[in-house]
Amino acid sequence: MIADKLMQVEARLQQASQTSHRSRDEIALLAVSKTQPAERLRAAFDAGQHRFGENYLQEALDKQRALADLAIEWHFIGPIQSNKTRPLAESFQWIHSVDRLKIARRLSEQRPAEQPPINICLQVNIDAEPSKAGVDVAALPELAHAVAALPNLRLRGLMAIPAPRTDPTAQRQAFARVRALLEQLNREGLALDTLSMGMSGDLAAAVAEGATIVRVGTDIFGARAQSTMNGGQTGNS
Template identity: 45%
Template sequence: MKLITYNLYNIWNQMTVMAEKCGRNPQNITLLAVSKNHSITAIKEAVSVGQYSFGENYAQEGVEKIKILDNPLLSWHFIGRVQSNKSRLVSEYFDWCHTVSCFRIAQLLNKYRSCDQKPINVLIQINISYEETKAGILLEDLPELVRKISYFPRLKLRGLMAIPKESKNNNSSLMEYQRLEKAFNQLKDDYPDVDTLSLGMSGDINDAIICGSTMLRIGTSIFGKRHQSDRELHLPGQ
């Protein structure tokens, strides 16, 4: 069995076991394979065993992969910081944007999304750990941004995303996750399309599932570490 295939089966199994322990349906949790800086060959192996959702951090790199693979079964998620000058690429080519954290970016995504396309699915990024160096809004600012996004016809608000602070204190991390879960549940009560909590990476899969995550963003544990010699795409400016 190839390494990526082996890794995917292990993660799917971990997700299933943990979800069932929590009384959750594993089918309600999506595995988002973070494929940034990984080759087309690696992505094709993942697709061959049933992995269809992929996350990219860089707009140009992601668009190149979307064009090359040209597979309508795949769902492409932009999970990096949206730069104003790359917002058109994100809006035109990606199915999801996880990192909306201000009115201006929401406005640009709505502007560039074609009327011929389905609305782009968006998540609001929350700075759950109050870190100055991390993108995202504070929870107390969430209602105002949600209200503004709701007026954009080419955006479909699906939920929240966060990248919690790395901590050796598991109780502290769980408290942050629980605060986000509470905000997510409140948002679901008010907005019927909200169904996605993007929380959890390779090192915190179990905690994220316990706290209601519906989408896990996993990269290295699937694809391994990226080596420059493996690079298949030459993408200027990335």
């Protein structure tokens, strides 16, 4: 069933790419696997999905141990506690949810010397929602330039979870604002290439506005089981 669902998501991505006059190769599919047991990730891997995004640190570390025989690219997309940055720095290739310089500095300091730099996306609170994580738009440039200067990190781009919208035009407008922020940072001298945005319900709009990573969970794994983890952040699938 997971293989069939992956095929359906791939068909949506192909259609969205074609409609937007983009190459499908420009867009990575990140399977959001929070609360999913390791065997379901293994089934997805066997079906060709090799990028997985996790929200809860301990759950992710458990899965990494269970799936250590697989060449998985691990992305962390959940909220980051400053006292838990070391295992993030040691165990993930990508971290999408950095929104404070303190967190970035700790990740840089704690990244093992023998590992390549961590790929970093800054999470932007594009709709200024009080309940949602992310750096304010006004504070983004200062944070971006500071993070880009840190060793052991590679600032790749921006991640955003806009407020839910059902109208495709409204969806695109929100994603266009994220894209404009990235373009502005590049005009200021940064070399960013990643827009992590778009989920199951707004994938096509995100692709139309330049998404390079789309985060899909429900349409691959089905409805999530209730997690017992604390501090979770919704809206990543």
